Amino acid sequence: QNRVSQEVRVRFSLRPPNKMKLKKFNNLLDLFFQQYKSQNKNSIFLSSLKEKKKVYSWEKTFRSIINLSNTISKYINKGDRCLIISENRPEWFISDLSIMLSGGITVPAYTTYIEKDYEYIIDDCKPSVVFFSNSEQYLKIKNILDKKDFIKKVFYFDKFEEIQNKDYIYLENILNNSDLNYKYLPDYKIFRNDPACIIYTSGTQGNPKGVILSHGGILSNCQGALKLLSPLLVKQIRFLTWLPLSHSYEHTVQFVQISVGAKIFYAESIEKLIKNMNECKPHIMTAVPRFYQNLFQKINTSFSKSKGIKKKLINLTVELGSKKMNKNNLSFLEKILNKILDILVRKKIKNQFGGSLKTFVSGGGALNKDVGVFLNSIGLPTLQGYGLTETSPVISCNPINDIRIETVGPPFDENDVKIAEDGEILVKGENVMLGYWNNASETKKILIDSWLYTGDIGKFQDNYLVITDRKKDIIITPGGDNISPLKVENEFINSEFVDQVVVYGDNKPFLTALIVPSEQKKSNFKREFQKELEKINKNLTKIEKIKKYFLINQKFSIENGMLTPTLKLKRYKIIQMYKKDFENLY
Secondary structure (H helix, E strand, O other), X not given: OOOEEEEOOOOOOOOOHHHOOHHHOOOHHHHHHHHHHHOOOOOEEEEEOOOOOOEEEHHHHHHHHHHHHHHHOOOOOOOOEEEEEOOOOHHHXXXXXXXXXXXXXXXXXXXXXXXXXXXXXXXXXXXXXXXXXXXXXXXXXHHHHOOOOOOOEEEEOOOOOOOOOOOOEXXXXXXXXXXXXXXEEEOOOOOOOOEEEEEEOOOOOOOOOEEEEEHHHHHHHHHHHHHHHHHHOOOOOEEEEOOOOOOHHHHHHHHHXXXXXXXXXXXXXXXXXXXXXXXXXXXXXXXXXXXXHHHHHHHHHHHHOOOHHHHHHHHHHHHHHHHHHOOOOOOXXXXXXXXXXXXXXXXXXXXXXXXXXXXXXXXXXXXXXXXHHHHHHOOOOEEEEEXXXXXXXXXXXXXXXXXXXXXXXXXXXOEEEEEOOOOEEEEEEOOOOOEEOOOXXXXXXXXXXXXXXXXXXXXXXXXXXXEEEEOOOOEEOOOOOEEOHHHHHXXXXXXXXXXXXXXXXXXXXXEEEEEEEOHHHOOOHHHHHHHHHHHHHHOOOHHHXXXXXXXXXXXXXXXXXXXXXXXXXXXXXXXXXXXHHHHHOO
Protein backbone atom coordinates (compact mmCIF):
# COMPACT_ATOMS: atom_id res chain seq x y z
CA GLN A 1 0.00 0.00 0.00
CA ASN A 2 1.22 3.50 -0.89
CA ARG A 3 0.55 5.35 2.34
CA VAL A 4 1.05 2.79 5.08
CA SER A 5 2.15 4.11 8.43
CA GLN A 6 -0.45 3.60 11.11
CA GLU A 7 -1.25 0.17 12.48
CA VAL A 8 -4.87 -0.60 13.37
CA ARG A 9 -4.72 -0.93 17.12
CA VAL A 10 -7.33 -0.98 19.84
CA ARG A 11 -6.37 2.16 21.70
CA PHE A 12 -9.58 2.44 23.65
CA SER A 13 -11.01 0.09 26.22
CA LEU A 14 -13.77 -1.92 24.59
CA ARG A 15 -17.14 -0.93 25.99
CA PRO A 16 -20.62 -2.02 25.06
CA PRO A 17 -21.72 0.20 22.11
CA ASN A 18 -24.27 2.15 24.15
CA LYS A 19 -21.58 3.07 26.70
CA MET A 20 -19.20 4.50 24.08
CA LYS A 21 -17.82 7.90 25.01
CA LEU A 22 -17.71 9.67 21.68
CA LYS A 23 -15.98 12.70 23.17
CA LYS A 24 -12.65 10.84 23.04
CA PHE A 25 -12.73 10.37 19.26
CA ASN A 26 -10.95 12.89 17.06
CA ASN A 27 -13.08 12.14 14.01
CA LEU A 28 -15.75 9.88 12.52
CA LEU A 29 -13.14 7.42 11.20
CA ASP A 30 -11.92 6.74 14.75
CA LEU A 31 -15.53 5.84 15.59
CA PHE A 32 -15.82 3.38 12.69
CA PHE A 33 -12.44 1.69 13.22
CA GLN A 34 -13.02 1.33 16.96
CA GLN A 35 -16.42 -0.25 16.39
CA TYR A 36 -14.96 -2.52 13.68
CA LYS A 37 -12.41 -3.85 16.16
CA SER A 38 -15.11 -4.79 18.66
CA GLN A 39 -17.41 -6.55 16.17
CA ASN A 40 -17.53 -10.11 14.86
CA LYS A 41 -15.80 -9.44 11.52
CA ASN A 42 -18.04 -11.89 9.64
CA SER A 43 -21.36 -10.56 10.92
CA ILE A 44 -23.44 -8.66 8.36
CA PHE A 45 -23.25 -4.88 8.66
CA LEU A 46 -24.74 -3.43 5.42
CA SER A 47 -27.57 -5.04 3.39
CA SER A 48 -29.37 -3.88 0.25
CA LEU A 49 -33.05 -4.90 0.10
CA LYS A 50 -33.10 -4.03 -3.61
CA GLU A 51 -30.18 -6.31 -4.44
CA LYS A 52 -30.48 -9.16 -1.96
CA LYS A 53 -27.03 -10.56 -2.76
CA LYS A 54 -25.37 -7.25 -1.95
CA VAL A 55 -24.37 -7.71 1.68
CA TYR A 56 -21.27 -6.42 3.42
CA SER A 57 -19.82 -7.89 6.60
CA TRP A 58 -17.85 -5.63 8.93
CA GLU A 59 -14.65 -7.08 7.43
CA LYS A 60 -15.76 -6.55 3.83
CA THR A 61 -16.88 -2.98 4.66
CA PHE A 62 -13.52 -2.25 6.32
CA ARG A 63 -11.53 -3.63 3.36
CA SER A 64 -13.72 -1.83 0.82
CA ILE A 65 -13.13 1.52 2.58
CA ILE A 66 -9.34 0.97 2.56
CA ASN A 67 -9.39 -0.12 -1.11
CA LEU A 68 -11.41 2.85 -2.30
CA SER A 69 -9.48 5.37 -0.18
CA ASN A 70 -6.24 4.07 -1.67
CA THR A 71 -7.58 5.00 -5.13
CA ILE A 72 -9.31 8.29 -4.22
CA SER A 73 -6.14 9.60 -2.55
CA LYS A 74 -4.41 9.64 -5.95
CA TYR A 75 -6.80 12.36 -7.14
CA ILE A 76 -7.46 14.60 -4.14
CA ASN A 77 -5.66 16.73 -1.58
CA LYS A 78 -6.79 17.36 2.00
CA GLY A 79 -9.95 19.45 2.01
CA ASP A 80 -10.97 18.66 -1.58
CA ARG A 81 -14.69 18.14 -2.11
CA CYS A 82 -16.08 14.82 -3.39
CA LEU A 83 -19.66 14.72 -4.69
CA ILE A 84 -21.95 11.68 -4.18
CA ILE A 85 -25.10 11.37 -6.31
CA SER A 86 -26.76 8.11 -5.35
CA GLU A 87 -29.79 6.53 -3.74
CA ASN A 88 -29.20 4.84 -0.37
CA ARG A 89 -27.07 1.71 -0.73
CA PRO A 90 -23.92 0.13 0.81
CA GLU A 91 -21.66 1.88 -1.75
CA TRP A 92 -22.88 5.26 -0.44
CA PHE A 93 -21.65 4.42 3.07
CA ILE A 94 -18.32 3.06 1.79
CA SER A 95 -17.73 6.07 -0.48
CA ASP A 96 -18.48 8.51 2.36
CA LEU A 97 -15.94 6.97 4.75
CA SER A 98 -13.37 6.45 1.99
CA ILE A 99 -13.56 10.15 1.12
CA MET A 100 -12.91 11.04 4.77
CA LEU A 101 -10.01 8.58 4.98
CA SER A 102 -8.48 10.23 1.91
CA GLY A 103 -8.69 13.65 3.58
CA GLY A 104 -11.64 14.81 1.46
CA ILE A 105 -14.99 16.39 2.29
CA THR A 106 -18.16 14.54 1.28
CA VAL A 107 -20.77 16.56 -0.62
CA PRO A 108 -24.03 14.56 -0.89
CA ALA A 109 -26.64 15.53 -3.51
CA TYR A 110 -30.26 14.46 -3.87
CA THR A 111 -31.01 12.04 -6.72
CA THR A 112 -34.21 14.00 -7.39
CA TYR A 113 -32.33 17.07 -8.62
CA ILE A 114 -32.36 18.03 -12.29
CA GLU A 115 -29.35 19.04 -14.40
CA LYS A 116 -29.36 22.74 -13.49
CA ASP A 117 -29.45 21.89 -9.74
CA TYR A 118 -26.38 19.65 -10.13
CA GLU A 119 -24.56 22.29 -12.15
CA TYR A 120 -25.23 24.89 -9.44
CA ILE A 121 -23.80 22.63 -6.70
CA ILE A 122 -20.85 21.47 -8.82
CA ASP A 123 -19.93 25.07 -9.72
CA ASP A 124 -20.33 26.11 -6.09
CA CYS A 125 -18.22 23.42 -4.35
CA LYS A 126 -15.94 22.42 -7.29
CA PRO A 127 -15.50 18.73 -6.48
CA SER A 128 -12.28 16.96 -7.49
CA VAL A 129 -14.06 13.59 -7.54
CA VAL A 130 -17.65 12.66 -8.43
CA PHE A 131 -19.51 9.44 -7.57
CA PHE A 132 -22.81 8.56 -9.23
CA SER A 133 -24.93 5.43 -9.00
CA ASN A 134 -26.55 4.56 -12.32
CA SER A 135 -27.57 5.55 -15.86
CA GLU A 136 -30.49 7.68 -14.63
CA GLN A 137 -28.10 9.94 -12.71
CA TYR A 138 -25.47 9.83 -15.45
CA LEU A 139 -27.87 11.20 -18.07
CA LYS A 140 -28.52 14.23 -15.83
CA ILE A 141 -24.84 15.09 -15.28
CA LYS A 142 -23.00 13.80 -18.37
CA ASN A 143 -23.05 17.26 -20.04
CA ILE A 144 -21.53 18.79 -16.90
CA LEU A 145 -18.80 16.25 -16.09
CA ASP A 146 -16.54 16.65 -19.11
CA LYS A 147 -16.62 20.45 -19.24
CA LYS A 148 -15.46 21.05 -15.65
CA ASP A 149 -11.66 20.80 -15.57
CA PHE A 150 -11.54 20.72 -11.75
CA ILE A 151 -13.18 17.24 -11.78
CA LYS A 152 -10.21 14.83 -11.83
CA LYS A 153 -11.94 11.45 -11.57
CA VAL A 154 -15.44 9.97 -11.81
CA PHE A 155 -16.64 6.72 -10.20
CA TYR A 156 -19.90 4.87 -10.91
CA PHE A 157 -21.69 2.13 -8.96
CA ASP A 158 -23.73 0.20 -11.59
CA LYS A 159 -22.62 -1.02 -15.01
CA PHE A 160 -24.64 0.37 -17.93
CA GLU A 161 -24.21 0.79 -21.69
CA GLU A 162 -24.74 4.55 -22.10
CA ILE A 163 -21.44 5.48 -20.44
CA GLN A 164 -19.21 7.31 -22.92
CA ASN A 165 -16.03 8.17 -21.03
CA LYS A 166 -13.77 5.14 -20.65
CA ASP A 167 -11.72 6.88 -17.94
CA TYR A 168 -14.58 6.60 -15.46
CA ILE A 169 -13.95 3.93 -12.82
CA TYR A 170 -16.43 1.13 -12.07
CA LEU A 171 -16.51 0.97 -8.26
CA GLU A 172 -16.81 -2.83 -7.97
CA ASN A 173 -13.39 -3.26 -9.58
CA ILE A 174 -11.84 -1.18 -6.79
CA LEU A 175 -13.71 -2.70 -3.87
CA ASN A 176 -12.69 -6.24 -4.74
CA ASN A 177 -8.96 -5.49 -4.77
CA SER A 178 -7.19 -7.91 -2.41
CA ASP A 179 -3.57 -6.82 -2.95
CA LEU A 180 -3.43 -4.43 0.01
CA ASN A 181 -2.15 -5.02 3.52
CA TYR A 182 -5.19 -4.63 5.79
CA LYS A 183 -3.19 -4.67 9.03
CA TYR A 184 -2.34 -1.06 8.40
CA LEU A 185 -4.25 2.12 7.77
CA PRO A 186 -3.25 5.17 5.74
CA ASP A 187 -1.94 7.89 8.01
CA TYR A 188 -4.85 10.25 8.59
CA LYS A 189 -4.75 13.38 10.71
CA ILE A 190 -8.29 14.66 11.12
CA PHE A 191 -9.49 16.75 14.05
CA ARG A 192 -12.93 17.39 15.50
CA ASN A 193 -13.18 20.89 14.01
CA ASP A 194 -12.24 19.71 10.51
CA PRO A 195 -15.06 19.64 7.91
CA ALA A 196 -16.66 16.20 7.43
CA CYS A 197 -19.25 17.13 4.81
CA ILE A 198 -20.99 19.97 3.02
CA ILE A 199 -24.73 19.35 2.94
CA TYR A 200 -26.80 21.61 0.74
CA THR A 201 -30.09 22.84 2.18
CA SER A 202 -33.21 21.82 0.26
CA GLY A 203 -33.76 25.32 -1.09
CA THR A 204 -37.24 26.32 0.13
CA GLN A 205 -36.10 29.97 0.14
CA GLY A 206 -34.10 30.10 -3.13
CA ASN A 207 -30.75 28.59 -4.09
CA PRO A 208 -29.49 25.90 -1.70
CA LYS A 209 -26.67 26.85 0.68
CA GLY A 210 -23.78 24.49 1.46
CA VAL A 211 -23.74 23.79 5.21
CA ILE A 212 -20.26 22.79 6.46
CA LEU A 213 -20.56 20.23 9.27
CA SER A 214 -17.54 19.15 11.32
CA HIS A 215 -16.47 15.70 12.50
CA GLY A 216 -16.95 16.89 16.09
CA GLY A 217 -20.39 18.29 15.31
CA ILE A 218 -21.67 14.95 14.03
CA LEU A 219 -19.95 13.03 16.87
CA SER A 220 -21.58 15.41 19.36
CA ASN A 221 -24.99 14.65 17.80
CA CYS A 222 -24.29 10.92 17.96
CA GLN A 223 -23.50 11.24 21.67
CA GLY A 224 -26.92 12.79 22.30
CA ALA A 225 -28.60 10.11 20.18
CA LEU A 226 -26.84 7.31 22.11
CA LYS A 227 -28.26 8.59 25.38
CA LEU A 228 -31.72 8.85 23.78
CA LEU A 229 -31.65 5.33 22.32
CA SER A 230 -29.94 3.55 25.23
CA PRO A 231 -33.21 2.15 26.71
CA LEU A 232 -33.98 0.55 23.32
CA LEU A 233 -30.65 -1.03 22.48
CA VAL A 234 -30.33 -4.74 21.86
CA LYS A 235 -27.42 -6.72 20.40
CA GLN A 236 -27.04 -5.81 16.71
CA ILE A 237 -30.02 -3.51 16.59
CA ARG A 238 -31.62 -3.31 13.13
CA PHE A 239 -32.18 -0.01 11.30
CA LEU A 240 -34.13 0.42 8.06
CA THR A 241 -32.93 3.46 6.12
CA TRP A 242 -34.86 5.13 3.31
CA LEU A 243 -34.69 8.89 3.96
CA PRO A 244 -31.99 10.10 1.54
CA LEU A 245 -28.44 9.97 2.92
CA SER A 246 -28.00 13.37 1.25
CA HIS A 247 -30.29 14.72 4.02
CA SER A 248 -28.33 15.80 7.12
CA TYR A 249 -30.74 13.81 9.33
CA GLU A 250 -30.09 10.43 7.71
CA HIS A 251 -26.40 11.25 7.12
CA THR A 252 -25.87 11.65 10.87
CA VAL A 253 -28.06 8.60 11.62
CA GLN A 254 -25.51 6.64 9.59
CA PHE A 255 -22.91 7.38 12.28
CA VAL A 256 -25.38 6.70 15.10
CA GLN A 257 -25.79 3.27 13.49
CA ILE A 258 -22.02 2.76 13.66
CA SER A 259 -22.03 3.90 17.31
CA VAL A 260 -24.45 1.14 18.32
CA GLY A 261 -22.94 -1.57 16.10
CA ALA A 262 -26.20 -1.79 14.15
CA LYS A 263 -27.22 -3.90 11.19
CA ILE A 264 -28.22 -1.46 8.44
CA PHE A 265 -30.81 -2.28 5.77
CA TYR A 266 -31.23 -0.01 2.74
CA ALA A 267 -34.87 0.14 1.61
CA GLU A 268 -35.89 -0.33 -2.03
CA SER A 269 -38.14 2.74 -2.19
CA ILE A 270 -40.80 4.60 -0.21
CA GLU A 271 -43.48 2.63 -2.10
CA LYS A 272 -42.02 -0.66 -0.82
CA LEU A 273 -41.31 0.51 2.71
CA ILE A 274 -43.95 -1.60 4.49
CA LYS A 275 -42.87 -4.68 2.50
CA ASN A 276 -39.23 -3.94 3.42
CA MET A 277 -40.14 -3.57 7.10
CA ASN A 278 -41.63 -7.07 7.04
CA GLU A 279 -38.48 -8.39 5.38
CA CYS A 280 -35.88 -6.97 7.75
CA LYS A 281 -37.98 -6.47 10.93
CA PRO A 282 -36.32 -3.18 12.00
CA HIS A 283 -36.08 -2.02 15.59
CA ILE A 284 -35.72 1.66 14.62
CA MET A 285 -36.66 3.72 11.57
CA THR A 286 -36.28 7.44 10.98
CA ALA A 287 -38.56 9.39 8.66
CA VAL A 288 -40.04 12.81 7.91
CA PRO A 289 -43.59 13.84 9.00
CA ARG A 290 -45.06 13.24 5.54
CA PHE A 291 -44.42 9.49 5.92
CA TYR A 292 -46.25 9.38 9.27
CA GLN A 293 -49.08 11.47 7.82
CA ASN A 294 -49.58 8.90 5.03
CA LEU A 295 -49.33 6.05 7.54
CA PHE A 296 -51.98 7.70 9.73
CA GLN A 297 -54.37 8.03 6.77
CA LYS A 298 -53.83 4.43 5.60
CA ILE A 299 -54.35 2.92 9.06
CA ASN A 300 -57.39 5.13 9.70
CA THR A 301 -58.93 4.08 6.38
CA SER A 302 -58.34 0.43 7.30
CA PHE A 303 -59.84 0.95 10.78
CA SER A 304 -62.97 2.61 9.35
CA LYS A 305 -63.79 -0.61 7.45
CA SER A 306 -63.85 -2.75 10.59
CA LYS A 307 -67.17 -3.79 12.16
CA GLY A 308 -68.69 -5.26 15.32
CA ILE A 309 -66.41 -6.31 18.22
CA LYS A 310 -63.30 -5.60 16.14
CA LYS A 311 -64.35 -1.96 15.67
CA LYS A 312 -65.10 -1.61 19.41
CA LEU A 313 -61.65 -3.00 20.33
CA ILE A 314 -59.92 -0.63 17.90
CA ASN A 315 -61.85 2.39 19.17
CA LEU A 316 -61.04 1.45 22.79
CA THR A 317 -57.37 1.02 21.88
CA VAL A 318 -57.21 4.51 20.38
CA GLU A 319 -59.24 6.01 23.26
CA LEU A 320 -57.17 4.52 26.11
CA GLY A 321 -53.90 4.99 24.25
CA SER A 322 -54.70 8.66 23.63
CA LYS A 323 -55.69 9.13 27.26
CA LYS A 324 -52.35 7.70 28.36
CA MET A 325 -50.39 9.80 25.82
CA ASN A 326 -52.14 12.95 27.02
CA LYS A 327 -51.06 12.12 30.60
CA ASN A 328 -54.61 11.51 31.82
CA ASN A 329 -54.87 9.00 34.65
CA LEU A 330 -56.34 5.61 33.76
CA SER A 331 -58.62 3.89 36.25
CA PHE A 332 -57.65 0.44 37.55
CA LEU A 333 -60.06 -1.22 35.10
CA GLU A 334 -58.77 0.91 32.21
CA LYS A 335 -55.19 -0.11 33.01
CA ILE A 336 -56.13 -3.81 32.83
CA LEU A 337 -58.07 -3.26 29.58
CA ASN A 338 -55.14 -1.35 28.12
CA LYS A 339 -52.80 -4.29 28.89
CA ILE A 340 -55.22 -6.72 27.22
CA LEU A 341 -55.42 -4.43 24.16
CA ASP A 342 -51.59 -4.55 23.93
CA ILE A 343 -51.98 -8.24 23.07
CA LEU A 344 -55.28 -8.22 21.14
CA VAL A 345 -54.74 -5.11 19.00
CA ARG A 346 -51.36 -3.35 19.32
CA LYS A 347 -49.26 -6.49 18.85
CA LYS A 348 -51.15 -7.31 15.63
CA ILE A 349 -50.61 -3.76 14.32
CA LYS A 350 -46.90 -3.95 15.15
CA ASN A 351 -46.65 -7.30 13.32
CA GLN A 352 -47.70 -5.52 10.13
CA PHE A 353 -44.42 -3.56 10.39
CA GLY A 354 -42.12 -6.50 11.03
CA GLY A 355 -43.05 -7.11 14.68
CA SER A 356 -39.80 -5.81 16.22
CA LEU A 357 -40.30 -2.04 16.00
CA LYS A 358 -39.15 -0.26 19.15
CA THR A 359 -39.64 3.25 17.81
CA PHE A 360 -40.14 5.50 14.83
CA VAL A 361 -38.23 8.79 15.00
CA SER A 362 -39.73 11.83 13.28
CA GLY A 363 -37.69 14.84 12.19
CA GLY A 364 -37.24 17.28 9.32
CA GLY A 365 -40.50 19.14 10.01
CA ALA A 366 -43.41 19.45 12.44
CA LEU A 367 -45.28 16.24 13.23
CA ASN A 368 -49.02 16.85 13.48
CA LYS A 369 -50.12 16.32 17.09
CA ASP A 370 -53.11 14.13 16.15
CA VAL A 371 -50.85 11.90 14.06
CA GLY A 372 -48.33 11.56 16.90
CA VAL A 373 -51.00 10.73 19.51
CA PHE A 374 -52.68 8.22 17.18
CA LEU A 375 -49.50 6.30 16.25
CA ASN A 376 -48.32 6.11 19.86
CA SER A 377 -51.82 5.07 20.98
CA ILE A 378 -52.00 2.08 18.62
CA GLY A 379 -48.59 0.70 19.62
CA LEU A 380 -46.25 2.40 17.15
CA PRO A 381 -44.00 4.53 19.42
CA THR A 382 -43.07 7.72 17.56
CA LEU A 383 -40.52 10.18 18.93
CA GLN A 384 -40.63 13.72 17.59
CA GLY A 385 -37.33 15.57 17.42
CA TYR A 386 -36.19 18.96 16.16
CA GLY A 387 -33.17 20.26 14.34
CA LEU A 388 -31.68 21.97 11.31
CA THR A 389 -29.10 21.00 8.73
CA GLU A 390 -27.03 23.75 10.39
CA THR A 391 -27.02 21.86 13.73
CA SER A 392 -25.75 18.47 12.49
CA PRO A 393 -28.88 18.23 12.66
CA VAL A 394 -30.58 17.31 15.99
CA ILE A 395 -31.16 19.91 18.70
CA SER A 396 -33.72 18.04 20.83
CA CYS A 397 -35.85 14.90 20.86
CA ASN A 398 -38.52 13.21 22.98
CA PRO A 399 -37.23 10.31 25.12
CA ILE A 400 -39.03 6.96 24.82
CA ASN A 401 -39.92 6.85 28.53
CA ASP A 402 -41.60 10.29 28.63
CA ILE A 403 -43.07 11.24 25.25
CA ARG A 404 -44.83 14.61 25.21
CA ILE A 405 -46.46 14.79 21.80
CA GLU A 406 -46.95 18.56 21.60
CA THR A 407 -43.22 19.11 22.16
CA VAL A 408 -39.95 18.26 20.39
CA GLY A 409 -38.39 17.00 23.62
CA PRO A 410 -35.55 18.21 25.82
CA PRO A 411 -32.40 19.59 24.14
CA PHE A 412 -29.44 17.23 23.87
CA ASP A 413 -26.91 17.81 26.66
CA GLU A 414 -24.28 18.54 23.99
CA ASN A 415 -25.83 21.86 22.93
CA ASP A 416 -27.13 24.97 24.69
CA VAL A 417 -30.54 26.30 23.74
CA LYS A 418 -32.08 29.62 24.74
CA ILE A 419 -35.08 31.69 23.70
CA ALA A 420 -34.37 35.24 22.46
CA GLU A 421 -36.52 38.20 23.51
CA ASP A 422 -38.61 37.93 20.34
CA GLY A 423 -39.15 34.19 20.94
CA GLU A 424 -36.58 32.92 18.42
CA ILE A 425 -34.77 29.69 19.34
CA LEU A 426 -30.98 30.11 19.54
CA VAL A 427 -28.48 27.23 19.67
CA LYS A 428 -24.82 27.04 20.63
CA GLY A 429 -22.55 23.99 20.70
CA GLU A 430 -20.10 21.81 18.82
CA ASN A 431 -22.98 20.57 16.67
CA VAL A 432 -23.46 24.04 15.14
CA MET A 433 -22.11 24.29 11.58
CA LEU A 434 -18.73 25.82 10.74
CA GLY A 435 -20.52 28.12 8.28
CA TYR A 436 -21.96 28.20 4.77
CA TRP A 437 -19.57 27.20 1.99
CA ASN A 438 -18.42 30.23 -0.01
CA ASN A 439 -21.07 32.40 1.62
CA ALA A 440 -19.72 34.57 4.43
CA SER A 441 -22.58 37.10 4.21
CA GLU A 442 -25.29 34.46 4.86
CA THR A 443 -23.14 32.90 7.60
CA LYS A 444 -22.94 36.25 9.41
CA LYS A 445 -26.72 36.62 9.31
CA ILE A 446 -27.40 33.33 11.08
CA LEU A 447 -24.30 32.92 13.32
CA ILE A 448 -23.88 35.75 15.82
CA ASP A 449 -21.48 35.46 18.79
CA SER A 450 -21.42 31.65 18.35
CA TRP A 451 -25.23 31.46 18.64
CA LEU A 452 -27.14 30.04 15.69
CA TYR A 453 -30.38 31.91 14.99
CA THR A 454 -32.76 29.13 13.90
CA GLY A 455 -35.61 31.22 12.48
CA ASP A 456 -38.04 29.16 14.59
CA ILE A 457 -40.16 30.58 17.41
CA GLY A 458 -40.51 28.49 20.56
CA LYS A 459 -40.73 28.21 24.33
CA PHE A 460 -39.82 25.76 27.11
CA GLN A 461 -42.29 23.66 29.12
CA ASP A 462 -40.46 21.82 31.95
CA ASN A 463 -37.25 21.73 29.84
CA TYR A 464 -39.20 20.32 26.85
CA LEU A 465 -38.93 22.55 23.80
CA VAL A 466 -42.15 23.58 22.04
CA ILE A 467 -42.05 25.04 18.51
CA THR A 468 -44.83 27.60 18.15
CA ASP A 469 -44.04 29.24 14.83
CA ARG A 470 -41.66 29.85 11.96
CA LYS A 471 -40.30 33.39 11.93
CA LYS A 472 -40.31 33.75 8.14
CA ASP A 473 -43.57 31.91 7.41
CA ILE A 474 -45.93 34.38 9.05
CA ILE A 475 -49.03 35.97 7.53
CA ILE A 476 -49.64 39.50 8.83
CA THR A 477 -53.23 40.79 8.62
CA PRO A 478 -54.11 44.44 7.90
CA GLY A 479 -54.95 44.69 11.62
CA GLY A 480 -51.39 43.66 12.53
CA ASP A 481 -52.24 40.14 13.71
CA ASN A 482 -49.64 37.42 13.07
CA ILE A 483 -50.96 34.11 11.72
CA SER A 484 -48.98 30.91 11.21
CA PRO A 485 -50.02 29.35 7.86
CA LEU A 486 -48.58 26.03 9.07
CA LYS A 487 -50.94 25.99 12.04
CA VAL A 488 -53.95 26.49 9.77
CA GLU A 489 -52.70 23.96 7.20
CA ASN A 490 -52.27 21.36 9.93
CA GLU A 491 -56.01 21.54 10.64
CA PHE A 492 -56.67 20.48 7.03
CA ILE A 493 -54.00 17.87 6.64
CA ASN A 494 -55.75 15.06 8.55
CA SER A 495 -58.98 15.45 6.59
CA GLU A 496 -59.88 12.55 4.30
CA PHE A 497 -60.88 15.19 1.73
CA VAL A 498 -57.49 16.92 1.53
CA ASP A 499 -54.19 15.67 0.16
CA GLN A 500 -52.26 18.97 0.18
CA VAL A 501 -53.07 22.55 1.15
CA VAL A 502 -51.42 25.98 0.98
CA VAL A 503 -52.83 28.94 2.96
CA TYR A 504 -52.60 32.53 1.65
CA GLY A 505 -53.55 35.97 2.94
CA ASP A 506 -50.65 38.28 3.79
CA ASN A 507 -52.09 41.79 4.27
CA LYS A 508 -55.52 40.55 3.13
CA PRO A 509 -58.90 40.91 4.88
CA PHE A 510 -59.26 37.11 5.27
CA LEU A 511 -57.43 33.84 4.59
CA THR A 512 -57.85 31.68 1.49
CA ALA A 513 -56.48 28.28 0.52
CA LEU A 514 -55.31 26.24 -2.44
CA ILE A 515 -56.46 22.63 -1.99
CA VAL A 516 -55.33 19.45 -3.73
CA PRO A 517 -58.24 17.05 -3.08
CA SER A 518 -57.57 13.44 -2.11
CA GLU A 519 -58.05 10.85 -4.86
CA GLN A 520 -61.05 9.13 -3.24
CA LYS A 521 -62.95 12.40 -2.66
CA LYS A 522 -62.20 14.20 -5.95
CA SER A 523 -65.48 13.41 -7.71
CA ASN A 524 -67.80 14.57 -4.91
CA PHE A 525 -65.50 17.17 -3.35
CA LYS A 526 -67.49 20.37 -3.87
CA ARG A 527 -70.77 18.78 -2.80
CA GLU A 528 -69.40 17.18 0.39
CA PHE A 529 -66.59 19.48 1.50
CA GLN A 530 -68.60 22.41 2.89
CA LYS A 531 -69.49 20.56 6.12
CA GLU A 532 -65.86 19.47 6.51
CA LEU A 533 -64.69 23.07 6.10
CA GLU A 534 -67.12 24.24 8.78
CA LYS A 535 -65.75 21.55 11.12
CA ILE A 536 -62.15 22.60 10.43
CA ASN A 537 -62.94 26.31 10.90
CA LYS A 538 -64.40 25.57 14.36
CA ASN A 539 -60.86 24.71 15.51
CA LEU A 540 -59.52 28.04 14.25
CA THR A 541 -59.78 31.57 15.61
CA LYS A 542 -61.85 34.17 13.74
CA ILE A 543 -58.86 35.57 11.85
CA GLU A 544 -57.51 32.08 11.01
CA LYS A 545 -60.70 30.75 9.38
CA ILE A 546 -60.59 29.93 5.67
CA LYS A 547 -63.29 31.91 3.85
CA LYS A 548 -62.64 30.84 0.25
CA TYR A 549 -60.60 28.25 -1.59
CA PHE A 550 -59.82 26.92 -5.06
CA LEU A 551 -58.93 23.41 -6.21
CA ILE A 552 -56.16 22.08 -8.40
CA ASN A 553 -55.87 18.48 -9.57
CA GLN A 554 -52.11 18.24 -9.96
CA LYS A 555 -50.40 17.01 -6.82
CA PHE A 556 -47.25 18.82 -5.68
CA SER A 557 -44.23 16.54 -6.04
CA ILE A 558 -40.44 16.52 -6.15
CA GLU A 559 -40.66 15.83 -9.88
CA ASN A 560 -42.68 18.96 -10.68
CA GLY A 561 -40.43 21.06 -8.46
CA MET A 562 -43.03 21.94 -5.82
CA LEU A 563 -41.72 19.70 -3.01
CA THR A 564 -38.23 19.69 -1.59
CA PRO A 565 -36.41 16.32 -1.52
CA THR A 566 -37.54 16.08 2.12
CA LEU A 567 -41.19 16.43 1.04
CA LYS A 568 -41.73 19.99 2.29
CA LEU A 569 -43.91 22.33 0.20
CA LYS A 570 -41.98 25.03 -1.64
CA ARG A 571 -44.47 27.58 -0.37
CA TYR A 572 -42.96 30.66 -2.05
CA LYS A 573 -42.77 28.93 -5.45
CA ILE A 574 -46.35 27.57 -5.20
CA ILE A 575 -47.76 30.97 -4.24
CA GLN A 576 -45.93 32.64 -7.13
CA MET A 577 -47.32 30.08 -9.58
CA TYR A 578 -50.93 30.42 -8.37
CA LYS A 579 -50.83 34.11 -7.42
CA LYS A 580 -53.62 35.06 -9.87
CA ASP A 581 -55.91 32.28 -8.59
CA PHE A 582 -55.38 33.42 -5.00
CA GLU A 583 -55.95 37.09 -5.89
CA ASN A 584 -59.15 36.23 -7.79
CA LEU A 585 -60.66 34.99 -4.50
CA TYR A 586 -60.55 38.58 -3.19
